[in-house]
Structure formats: structure tokens, C-alpha cells
Amino acid sequence: MSVNSEAAAPGSGGDQHDALDTQDAHGVETSAHAQNPLAPGLPEHRLRRTDIDPRAAKRAERQVSLLFAIGALTPIIFFIGYVYIPNDKLILIPLIGTTSASNLFLGLTMGLGLFCIGAGAIHWAKKLMPDVEEVAERHQIRGTDAERDLAVAQFNAGVESSGFGQYKLIRRTLIGALAATPLFAVPLLKDLGPMPATLLRYTIWAKGVRIVTDVSLAPIKPEDIPFGGLVSCVPANLAAVEKATGTLNARAKVPVVLVRLRPEEIRSQQGKNWDYQGILCYSKICTHVGCPTALYDQKSHHLLCPCHQSTFDLADSGHVVFGPAARSMPQLAITVDAEGYLVAQGDFTQPVGPSFWERG
Numbered sequence: 001m002s003v004n005s006e007a008a009a010p011g012s013g014g015d016q017h018d019a020l021d022t023q024d025a026h027g028v029e030t031s032a033h034a035q036n037p038l039a040p041g042l043p044e045h046r047l048r049r050t051d052i053d054p055r056a057a058k059r060a061e062r063q064v065s066l067l068f069a070i071g072a073l074t075p076i077i078f079f080i081g082y083v084y085i086p087n088d089k090l091i092l093i094p095l096i097g098t099t100s101a102s103n104l105f106l107g108l109t110m111g112l113g114l115f116c117i118g119a120g121a122i123h124w125a126k127k128l129m130p131d132v133e134e135v136a137e138r139h140q141i142r143g144t145d146a147e148r149d150l151a152v153a154q155f156n157a158g159v160e161s162s163g164f165g166q167y168k169l170i171r172r173t174l175i176g177a178l179a180a181t182p183l184f185a186v187p188l189l190k191d192l193g194p195m196p197a198t199l200l201r202y203t204i205w206a207k208g209v210r211i212v213t214d215v216s217l218a219p220i221k222p223e224d225i226p227f228g229g230l231v232s233c234v235p236a237n238l239a240a241v242e243k244a245t246g247t248l249n250a251r252a253k254v255p256v257v258l259v260r261l262r263p264e265e266i267r268s269q270q271g272k273n274w275d276y277q278g279i280l281c282y283s284k285i286c287t288h289v290g291c292p293t294a295l296y297d298q299k300s301h302h303l304l305c306p307c308h309q310s311t312f313d314l315a316d317s318g319h320v321v322f323g324p325a326a327r328s329m330p331q332l333a334i335t336v337d338a339e340g341y342l343v344a345q346g347d348f349t350q351p352v353g354p355s356f357w358e359r360g
């Protein structure tokens, strides 16, 4: 094991090592300094080829520079792709399927750029920065002023010995790569718009749309809802809308819960005759920040949101009785159709879900 206290500069040929230096089977020098009693058992220190061969050091410098240069170029290519590849252009990737050309291009260029910067930094550290082994003495958390001054001096020496000033090509390409990297954030700005306008104001609930159980999509008759029970439901037209749009966007707004109370237990509703024989229908999406709510206490008729404990009294217009939600849970007016299945009387009369100022 060897403990060296100074950096081995590339091309120095291990000058700082004493006469105990030897060569291994590959001709690479190894140092066989005296055993360190404080850290016995560590493998013998080996000088890297870049420590003893100036050509190897130069080659490593070029490799690192190439990686940083790629890191500098990819944000520019990324930006060009962001501008010129249409958002709606799809391409077929074998084994993966159809995907957005823009997303794929942006992801690949960003991934390549970040990878090259990271790989360049690692390669630099492993091949060119000083390779020394030192014993780290335990010490109090705050050093003395002298120690702190020494640390600063050592840091500055480290900066100098890292070659940041010496390897101009590496320094410039690294600065170029780091300067260009913020371009990766440009697409984030795109996600700030457009404003949702009235998109969040309406759902696909409409007059006569049947209320069906979530997952199994079975239509429901009033007698299917037990007193004190709660059933999670969606509109019957949800599957068709999802198929037509190819997205799950509609699903975010439509989940509802059905609960059955005795008519005399209902203290108030958000509209006249919005229940059907004591069956009430409320949005399932919490008006705080949008968690699905389905914890129901049949005695108090309270609906509890598991996220931050907002509690809504379903027997009293869905008013908030506890928690951070600022709005009542929106109620959906229901009735039955000619076949006796529960249906909506129309859409919600207020937006469901969280209350954003930019709701439009």
C-alpha cells in the first residue's frame, strides 16, 4: 500500500516516487512505499498510464474534450429539433410502437448531451486529475483558522493541479457545454401554455348519460345502492370518449360517488330535487388539490379526502366541515331513465376539482 501526499502530474514519470517504484506485467509503474500503519491492507498503488506517458495523457485530454464538445453541441441540435419538428409528427419505432418524433428527438439529444458531460467529467477525473491516496485524520467539525486557511490553500492547489488552467481545450469545451445546457429547459416554457380557458369548466356528463360503476361499467338502478353505502362511478360514455380522443383527459374530471341517505337525513342540496329517492351524486375529485375521495362515514355522512383530510358533509350540500379545501364538493343532479337506470340530469353546474385562479 502506498500513501502519496502530492499529485502526480501527467508526464512526470512518477518523479515524486522514490527508488522503490517498480513495473508491473504491463510495464506500468507501481510504487511500493512503506506500509502505512494507519490504513493497512489497501492494495498497492498503481500509477496510471496517463501519469507516465505524455501521449496517453494527450489522448485522454482529446477524449474528454470530445465528450464536452458533444455536450456543447447537443443543446443546439436539441433546440433546432424543438423549433422544427412538429409536435404532432408521429414515427413508428420497431418494438416500441408509434411515438412522438419531437419527444423522442428531444429526449435522445438531451440524454446524449447530459451523458457526455457526465462521462467527460468522470473520464477527466479518472485519467488526468491527480491520483493520490491520503490518510484522512479525524478532526473536530470546525477547524482552527490556520486549518481553514490551509484548506483554502489546498483547494486552490487542487484547482490548479486539476488542470483546469492547464488544459485549455477541456476548459473551453466544458464551459461551452455548461453554458449551452440551460437550453434543455426551453421546452418547459412550452408547458406553461396555452391557458385552459373553459376546458376545466365542463365535463362529459350530460342530460341522460347513464351512471355506471367504475371499472365494470355496469349501469345502476336505485335499488342497487344500499343505505349507508358508497359506489364509485363514471359516465357510460367515458369509454367512447377516451377511444375517440386517444387520451385519458376526460377521466380526470368525471369520477363521482353515489351515496344513499334516508330523505329526512338530507339537510340541504346544491339544487332542488337533485337527489333520486335519497341517492346523492357528488364529484369524487377533492376541491383542494384533486385527490380522489372515497372514505365515507355512513353515520355522519362525511366524505374524507385521504390526502390532507378535507372533509365534506354530503348530507349538507357537500360543504367543507374540516381541512384545507375551500369549496364544497360539486353535486351532480340525477334521476332515472325510462328503463329505471340512474342518469345525470346534466353536467355539473360548477367546475370540479381544484380551484385554480387561471381556470378561465
Ligand code: FES
Pocket: 286, 287, 288, 289, 290, 291, 305, 306, 307, 308, 309, 310, 323, 324, 325
Ligand atoms: Fe383533498 Fe388535499 S387533496 S384535502
